[in-house]
Amino acid sequence: MRAAVIPDESSGYRIEDRPVPDPDPDDVRVAVDACGVCRGDDVVVEGNPAVEYPRVPGHEIVGTVDAVGADVTEWEPGDRVGVGWHGGHCFTCDACRRGDFVLCGDKPVTGIHRDGGYAEFTLARPEALVAVPDELDSAEAAPLLCAGLTSFNALRNADAGLGDLVAVVGIGGLGHLGVAYAHEAGFETVAISRGTDKRAAAHELGADHYVDSEREDPAEALQALGGADLVLSTAPASDAVAAVVEGLGADGEVCNVGFPEESVPVNVSHLGAVRGSVSGGPSGSPCAAEETLEFGALRNVTPRVERFDLAEVGTAYRRMDDGDVRFRAVVTP
Ligand SMILES: [Zn+2]
Numbered sequence: 001m002r003a004a005v006i007p008d009e010s011s012g013y014r015i016e017d018r019p020v021p022d023p024d025p026d027d028v029r030v031a032v033d034a035c036g037v038c039r040g041d042d043v044v045v046e047g048n049p050a051v052e053y054p055r056v057p058g059h060e061i062v063g064t065v066d067a068v069g070a071d072v073t074e075w076e077p078g079d080r081v082g083v084g085w086h087g088g089h090c091f092t093c094d095a096c097r098r099g100d101f102v103l104c105g106d107k108p109v110t111g112i113h114r115d116g117g118y119a120e121f122t123l124a125r126p127e128a129l130v131a132v133p134d135e136l137d138s139a140e141a142a143p144l145l146c147a148g149l150t151s152f153n154a155l156r157n158a159d160a161g162l163g164d165l166v167a168v169v170g171i172g173g174l175g176h177l178g179v180a181y182a183h184e185a186g187f188e189t190v191a192i193s194r195g196t197d198k199r200a201a202a203h204e205l206g207a208d209h210y211v212d213s214e215r216e217d218p219a220e221a222l223q224a225l226g227g228a229d230l231v232l233s234t235a236p237a238s239d240a241v242a243a244v245v246e247g248l249g250a251d252g253e254v255c256n257v258g259f260p261e262e263s264v265p266v267n268v269s270h271l272g273a274v275r276g277s278v279s280g281g282p283s284g285s286p287c288a289a290e291e292t293l294e295f296g297a298l299r300n301v302t303p304r305v306e307r308f309d310l311a312e313v314g315t316a317y318r319r320m321d322d323g324d325v326r327f328r329a330v331v332t333p
């Protein structure tokens with residue numbers, strides 16, 4: 001099979017021919033149809049002590065079950081499935097015993113601790129698999145498994161309700177879906193991005209307001225609209241997060257799902273004045289991923305994607321990293 005491999009932390013992608021992997025007794029083999037390109041791939045591409053090289057990244061996988069190990073009873077060949085960031089869980093740590101599988105302390109991350117989806121075939125653990133509705137195109141379903149799930153979960157787990165003012169910072173892979181979900185949820189939706197390039201798309205996706213953060217202070221713009229009940233920050237930039245905290249209204253929350261490398265300076269006086277908070281949202285469980293896909297099929301909320309051949313995954317990654325993709329790159333083997 002063809003696979004896009006990162007040989008070590010100082011090299012980029014290399015296309016290799018590899019043997020098709022045989023599933024262990026508790027593995028499922030998936031013939032990959034599509035795999036989305038996520039910023040989380042940087043753990044492998046840029047280097048991290050958690051990664052054993054060589055590694056095949058990719059954690060927004062959609063495909064078809066092709067073979068199952070002897071102990072797998074839940075899935076069978078022909079099932080249409082997805083695999084996201086959550087590559088399995090141990091079932092025995094304290095988090096798992098509470099049923100909080102997302103916080104499992106021994107969780108293999110797809111494409112980081114085990115090979116992911118930039119290949120014609122990949123192996124996955126059965127508890128990590130997600131059923132994919134027939135209505136969804138593979139390339140459009142793939143980004144829902146990380147980008148979609150992360151935004152969907154953060155919005156539905158927050159306190160905001162119908163008519164509340166909800167802002168989405170950063171209109172990229174996560175953010176453009178965040179705007180669409182916020183609109184579908186009945187929030188008064190504000191898209192915040194640098195420049196005007198994404199203004200038209202943001203309105204098409206359902207934004208009621210657009211704030212160009214190069215021309216307007218986002219916090220002042222949010223206060224002019226009454227103060228935000230929730231800000232979903234997808235921007236991996238510290239200044240973009242810091243700039244919205246003072247835009248929170250009473251009991252408002254900035255939930256971060258894009259993670260700057262540097263720390264974020266936060267005006268805690270404003271948090272005190274409005275009983276506000278700054279929080280972080282993880283991706284989500286396979287069950288939540290399935291709900292994201294079902295909602296996508298129900299309400300026709302799917303990402304806008306640019307498709308790349310597997311051999312072009314390095315280009316797709318660079319364009320994603322430059323914020324140049326509209327709005328999610330997807331690789332097909
Ligand atoms: Zn991701």
Ligand SMILES: [Zn+2]
Binds near residue numbers: 091095106
């Ligand atoms: Zn566990």
